[in-house]
Amino acid sequence: xxxxxxxxxxxxxxxxxxHPKAPTIRLVIxxxxxLGLIFAPWFAYPxxxxxxxxxxxxxxxxxxxxxxxxxxxxGHAAFFGGAAYxxxxxxxVWGFTxxxxxxxxxxxxxxxxxxxxxxALRRTGIYFTMIxxxxxxxxxxxxxxxxxxxxxxxxxxxxxGHLFGVIDLGPTMNMYYFVFAVVMLGLLVIWRFVNSPFxxxxxxxxxxxxxxxxxxxxxxxxxxxxFVMSAALAGLAGGLKSLVFQSATLTDVSWQMSGEVVLMTLxxxxxxxxxxxFGAGIVVTLQNxxxxxxxxxxxxxxxxxxxxxxxxxxxxxxxFYASKLGQxxxxxxxx
Amino acid sequence: MIFGIPIQALMGQLLLGxxxxxxxxxxxxxxxxxxxxxxxxxxxxxxxxxLGAFAALLLLQSxxxxxxxxxxxxxxxxxxxxxxxxxxxxxxxYKLDHLYGLLFTFGLALVIEGTFRYFFGASGKPYPAPAAxxxxxxxxxxxxxxYRGWVVVASLVICLSVWALIEKTRLGATLxxxxxxxxxxQNFGINVPLLLTLTYALGAGLAAIAGxxxxxxxxxxxxxxxxxxxxxxxxxVVGGMGSIMGAIVTGYLLGIAEGLTKVFYPxxxxxxxxxxxxxxxxxxxxxxxxxxx
Amino acid sequence: xxxxxELKNVxxxxxxxHVLHGVNMHVAEGEMICILGRNGMGKTTTLRTIMGNLRxxxxxxxxxxxxxxxxxxHRVAHTGIGYVPEERxxxxxxxxxxxxxxxxxxxxxxxxLREIYDLxxxxxxxxxxxxxxxxxxxxxMLAMARILRTGARCILLDEPTEGLAPVIIQRIGEVxxxxxxxxxxxxxxxxxxxxxxxxxxxxxxxxxxQMTAEFPVSELAAQMGMLNRxxxx
Numbered sequence: 001x002x003x004x005x006x007x008x009x010x011x012x013x014x015x016x017x018x019h020p021k022a023p024t025i026r027l028v029i030x031x032x033x034x035l036g037l038i039f040a041p042w043f044a045y046p047x048x049x050x051x052x053x054x055x056x057x058x059x060x061x062x063x064x065x066x067x068x069x070x071x072x073x074x075g076h077a078a079f080f081g082g083a084a085y086x087x088x089x090x091x092x093v094w095g096f097t098x099x100x101x102x103x104x105x106x107x108x109x110x111x112x113x114x115x116x117x118x119x120a121l122r123r124t125g126i127y128f129t130m131i132x133x134x135x136x137x138x139x140x141x142x143x144x145x146x147x148x149x150x151x152x153x154x155x156x157x158x159x160x161g162h163l164f165g166v167i168d169l170g171p172t173m174n175m176y177y178f179v180f181a182v183v184m185l186g187l188l189v190i191w192r193f194v195n196s197p198f199x200x201x202x203x204x205x206x207x208x209x210x211x212x213x214x215x216x217x218x219x220x221x222x223x224x225x226x227f228v229m230s231a232a233l234a235g236l237a238g239g240l241k242s243l244v245f246q247s248a249t250l251t252d253v254s255w256q257m258s259g260e261v262v263l264m265t266l267x268x269x270x271x272x273x274x275x276x277x278f279g280a281g282i283v284v285t286l287q288n289x290x291x292x293x294x295x296x297x298x299x300x301x302x303x304x305x306x307x308x309x310x311x312x313x314x315x316x317x318x319x320f321y322a323s324k325l326g327q328x329x330x331x332x333x334x335x
Numbered sequence: 336m337i338f339g340i341p342i343q344a345l346m347g348q349l350l351l352g353x354x355x356x357x358x359x360x361x362x363x364x365x366x367x368x369x370x371x372x373x374x375x376x377x378x379x380x381x382x383x384x385x386l387g388a389f390a391a392l393l394l395l396q397s398x399x400x401x402x403x404x405x406x407x408x409x410x411x412x413x414x415x416x417x418x419x420x421x422x423x424x425x426x427x428x429y430k431l432d433h434l435y436g437l438l439f440t441f442g443l444a445l446v447i448e449g450t451f452r453y454f455f456g457a458s459g460k461p462y463p464a465p466a467a468x469x470x471x472x473x474x475x476x477x478x479x480x481x482y483r484g485w486v487v488v489a490s491l492v493i494c495l496s497v498w499a500l501i502e503k504t505r506l507g508a509t510l511x512x513x514x515x516x517x518x519x520x521q522n523f524g525i526n527v528p529l530l531l532t533l534t535y536a537l538g539a540g541l542a543a544i545a546g547x548x549x550x551x552x553x554x555x556x557x558x559x560x561x562x563x564x565x566x567x568x569x570x571x572v573v574g575g576m577g578s579i580m581g582a583i584v585t586g587y588l589l590g591i592a593e594g595l596t597k598v599f600y601p602x603x604x605x606x607x608x609x610x611x612x613x614x615x616x617x618x619x620x621x622x623x624x625x626x627x628x
Numbered sequence: 629x630x631x632x633x634e635l636k637n638v639x640x641x642x643x644x645x646h647v648l649h650g651v652n653m654h655v656a657e658g659e660m661i662c663i664l665g666r667n668g669m670g671k672t673t674t675l676r677t678i679m680g681n682l683r684x685x686x687x688x689x690x691x692x693x694x695x696x697x698x699x700x701x702h703r704v705a706h707t708g709i710g711y712v713p714e715e716r717x718x719x720x721x722x723x724x725x726x727x728x729x730x731x732x733x734x735x736x737x738x739x740x741l742r743e744i745y746d747l748x749x750x751x752x753x754x755x756x757x758x759x760x761x762x763x764x765x766x767x768x769m770l771a772m773a774r775i776l777r778t779g780a781r782c783i784l785l786d787e788p789t790e791g792l793a794p795v796i797i798q799r800i801g802e803v804x805x806x807x808x809x810x811x812x813x814x815x816x817x818x819x820x821x822x823x824x825x826x827x828x829x830x831x832x833x834x835x836x837x838q839m840t841a842e843f844p845v846s847e848l849a850a851q852m853g854m855l856n857r858x859x860x861x
Contacts, residue, residue, distance in 0.1 A: 072434045119613050122620040126376050126433050127572060134569040138609035255565060259441060298449030305442025309435050310424060508726040512719045519717045522679050523731035524705030
């Protein structure tokens with residue numbers, strides 16, 4: 001019985017006393033992060049931070065699907081890049097104001113999400129992943145051949161326009177705070193969604209699908225709902241990026257882009273709310289850094305993937321949550 | 336003339352479709368073999384196909400080693416590398432969600448592809464067909480380049496041999512049993528971890544053979560793998576990975592469908608397989624030969 | 629004489645849950661013992677722990693002088709133990725003959741295929757049909773027959789009579805008697821102790837992951853009262 005005793009002692013070791021001020025400390029951390037982003041343009045190159053925020057929103061949207069339904073999509077580039085094209089087209093060719101152009105992009109992404117979701121959700125698990133990859137590759141070929149995307153050139157010199165027809169988004173600082181506001185709004189929506197009754201049902205489906213079915217939930221409809229929601233928010237991120245960089249290109253719809261968002265989420269921590277933000281930060285920073293060196297980004301991306309899967313599956317934030325300090329602050333990892 | 340298309344052109348595209356189908360069949364067969372036992376979707380399959388082609392090219396350039404030797408040597412090299420990867424890394428992931436195997440091999444594919452792109456550039460390099468297989472024969476209704484005929488025959492022979500190995504031999508019975516209940520097979524005294532390593536090496540070796548066969552048809556390029564692997568994923572979704580024969584037949588069928596589309600509606604030729612996949616999923620979600628949903 | 633199979637203070641865990649709490653058991657060469665006990669008391673787990681399917685375990689398990697705790701999973705069979713699991717473990721994608729030929733021969737003295745077919749004529753008739761197309765009784769014969777081929781000197785049998793008709797159970801009893809004559813050591817897990825009484829030399833009673841009683845077949849009549857109480861018959 002000695003072993004049994006040692007064993008139960010090990011189990012107790014896992015529970016750490018909650019810090020008495022844990023909720024306050026958590027609020028302060030989030031507050032500091034938001035403040036950091038508000039003042040970031042004074043310390044960092046604003047375009048870079050905008051790019052980072054767009055990808056953070058993209059990764060958070062992706063994580064909404066993976067983290068809370070367990071569905072791994074390898075086709076999110078279709079929503080991100082598709083919305084980038086739609087937004088760019090609406091702003092440039094139709095002369096729409098940026099908020100309307102973004103809405104068009106989001107709607108388009110949601111519609112593509114609905115179609116891809118309806119087909120891909122006919123299967124589960126690994127097949128679902130392969131189907132999303134194949135369908136997004138089909139969309140890539142569509143973009144390659146369709147005239148409105150201008151093929152290899154992409155849509156260039158997209159006007160940022162005037163927000164509500166009033167505020168000129170041309171100046172970098174105006175654009176920065178617009179992006180900041182939209183991304184915060186997007187993250188808030190995700191946070192609300194995850195904690196809504198809908199999000200709770202998704203969690204119960206992920207934990208025990210058969211039980212959810214026997215309770216009378218239409219599991220596929222809920223998954224489809226989450227998929228379309230994730231697609232729309234990924235589209236918001238893609239549309240925003242096309243306004244920041246004033247262009248939409250094939251890169252945004254390629255399978256590499258789908259892989260990148262998987263990496264950001266994995267690196268930051270699957271099913272954590274802030275993980276994708278940090279994952280996106282690291283990946284975008286690395287890409288910027290490597291862009292000036294001769295070392296190919298692909299190799300590093302691949303290596304990070306392998307290392308994450310082999311020894312770092314909780315991701316950065318997941319590891320922090322699981323650490324003693326994280327548990328003291330009352331964080332829980334959901335994987 | 337058929338539907339206003341000259342018969343020569345039709346046959347030409349059909350042959351091209353059959354050639355593509357040969358590669359789809361070989362690659363989806365390898366994926367199905369690996370998935371059957373390891374429950375891993377081998378995203379690196381395209382990269383291993385590319386490695387096979389590059390191994391043949393480098394063997395020729397550096398050692399003057401002929402196509403025929405490369406056909407045997409290159410899958411062996413790729414198989415050994417794959418066995419090493421499986422033993423040291425992939426084997427740690429079997430206990431986890433199958434998605435991790437996919438993500439790991441995706442990373443592996445990026446590393447392999449990125450490395451070759453770094454050292455050899457993105458452009459394609461020609462690989463000459465062996466002298467014995469150059470030239471054409473006139474079949475009356477069409478002119479058949481001998482090498483292309485060889486690819487079709489060789490892939491068919493390889494596919495059927497692998498099918499026979501798995502369905503008709505004792506080793507195959509052991510593999511099938513290990514797929515059903517690996518623990519009991521271990522209880523009988525069979526080294527299942529070793530079997531897994533060999534299976535991964537076999538699958539990767541098949542991809543490498545496809546790569547060597549492809550080298551004289553397409554150009555040898557670091558990007559050749561990813562282009563084809565996504566299509567092959569669609570092929571295995573259509574065929575369902577439960578059946579070895581299903582993977583083979585679907586590979587050829589979809590290659591031919593692609594070839595025919597090139598004749599009748601060329602704009603859709605690079606998406607036709609995805610469209611077929613979507614239709615099959617709507618009508619028969621388990622796939623044409625699949626038993627598992 | 630040193631026992632062929634011996635378990636000393638064996639504890640085992642399924643993940644977090646502690647399932648064997650110090651099992652002590654010994655089986656002599658050529659002996660047929662039977663483990664009795666209600667469902668969920670650890671009988672099947674004991675067999676699975678001997679085979680090494682539960683890797684988290686402590687204590688001593690020795691077979692023919694070899695330490696099984698440190699033996700890798702796929703090497704246990706090569707020490708001479710054959711395993712017939714609960715539900716029989718017949719492979720659906722293998723034909724009857726493929727099922728029969730699957731386990732590698734681990735020692736000399738195994739039954740040749742010819743003899744197996746003579747003993748189980750049904751299996752020969754249906755050698756090419758898929759293994760799971762056989763009836764429950766035939767599947768049980770197949771599961772035992774494939775171990776006989778390997779030359780194992782000890783066989784672990786998990787509930788061979790479960791769900792079978794009395795006439796088939798009778799047939800299995802006959803096979804066990806023949807095995808005993810050949811000097812095979814048998815560890816039998818059974819709920820049906822009337823069946824076990826006909827073949828076993830000695831009994832263990834298992835309760836909550838421990839052996840709580842042990843007696844030879846000669847004491848069976850005296851133990852009936854206790855058994856009926858413990859097994860809730």
